[in-house]
Amino acid sequence: MTLAGKHILLGVTGGIAAYKSAILVRHLCNEGAEVQVVLSKGAAQFVTPVTLQALSGHPVRDDLWDREAEAAMGHIELARWADLILVAPATAHCMANLAQGAAPDLLTTLCLASDAPVLLAPAMNQAMWRDAATQRNAATLAADGKRLIGPDEGEQACGDVGPGRMAEPESLLNAVKAAFKSRHPANPRLAGLNVLVTAGPTREALDPVRFLSNHSSGKQGYAIAKAAADAGARVTLVSGPCGLPAPDNVERIEVTSALEMFEAVQARAAEQALVVGVAAVADYRPAAQAPQKIKKARAVDDDAGPPSLTLVENPDIIASVAELPNAPVVVGFAAETENALSNARHKRHRKGLDAIVVNDVSNPKIGFNSDHNAATLIWADGEVELSYQSKAALAASLIQHLADLFFRPASEMPNARPKLRATPLSSVATSSGHS
Ligand code: PMT
Secondary structure, X not given: OOOOOOEEEEEEOOOHHHHHHHHHHHHHHHOOOEEEEEEOOOHHHOOOHHHHHHHHOOOOEOOOOOHHHHOOOHHHHHHHHOOEEEEEEEOHXXXXXXXXXXXXXXXXXXXXXXXXXXXXXXXXXXXXHHOHHHHHHHHHHHHOOOEEOOOEEEEOOOOOEEEEEOOOHHHHHHHHHHHHHHHOOOOOOOOOOEEEEEEOEOOEEEEOOEEEOXXXXXXXXXXXXXXXXXXXXXXXXXXXXXXXXXXXXEEEEEOOOHHHHHHHHHHHHOOOOEEEEOOEOOXXXXXXXXXXXXXXXXXXXXXXXXXXXXXXXXXXXXXHHHOOOOOOEEEXXXXXXXXXXHHHHHHHHHHOOOEEEEEEOOOOOOOOOOOEEEEEEEEOOEEEEEEEEEHHHHHHHHHHHHHHHHOOOOOOOOOOOOOOOOOOHHHOOOOOOOO
């Protein structure tokens, strides 16, 4: 199933071809896609929400002012949910609104609010299609990056013959599949290279039932592993416990503690071209793990106070990789709550990293466990902001930046990369010095 797990938002606007949208939903669902349908007011004259709801398995939305759905900003949620928006049929009126960036209803608002690619299947009377205004709008939409599929030529419902028939559902299905394929063209700078990503938290056992850990969900690291695999790299994901499914085409090694993560990374580091440390690794572990569950001290001795805990330092996983002879490009993450940029610049230098990605984890909208992130990528000669976006989008953007910064096309410099010099400490603001 080529569309398995893909979120497709199908917009249906008011034309006679709307009846074909039911077949389209069926095709998309049969390919494994999850489909949500949004109807314009006009579309509801041609096809009923009940039909599309039954076929898609989701409630059909048709109102921007639906009080229940909008209580949780439903249109923004839906805009973020979509991996792709397909408007079929797209009337001349809908195209005109989209070309102008107008958002008078739910569907046009979603198209404007979403970062997902938008595919349009125009359908209208042949004279309307050939009209100069529609042609102007079609050209504007194409220039804005919207993809127009069709229209086909032939006999029309009104009896006219000419261009304006909506492309058949089978062609639209193929266009959707092609859009997903072309979204992830292999990056020639990374294709075939070995990339290792660490992700998730580590757990440092106190006894058989208790551990020290943190709030990392693994989402950012898994998204980076996926983005690297989409770019054509051979990806190994060394993951702490987080319960996420392994991304396609990624070899996952599951570990629990920092020491296990250290060993898994060390064993594979020499064969990597790029190592990205996204894991929230515990800096310290209990000096000893109690063989049995630690008893409440007072249960044993009435006068006993709380037990004290002795910690020892864990090895620094990515710093150890950066120290290797012929080290791969090593990129770390910095989870900061204050003085983010200066702390991260210092951290990059101290760990000998080629680059570091700093995110402010005091902001609950980003960082730990959120679906979104915002960060700054810092390397020896520059910095670039990665604005607030989904972790998946940030991952794709980061991988693109790393490919451009550290890897040359194989035809120019096979197996070579410029190892960047660390920023001189004198140009780095002092920080509190934690890892
Ligand atoms: O998992 P999510 O919920 O999606 O959240 C993502 C994230 C917030 C965990 C991620 O974006 C992030 O910031 N990861 C780094 C977290 C962290 O441990 O930061 P740090 O500043 O403590 O460590 C700096 C770097 O050293 C990191 O690359 C870390 O992987 C690495 N490190 C740290 C300690 C250690 N012993 N070995 C290491 O390799």
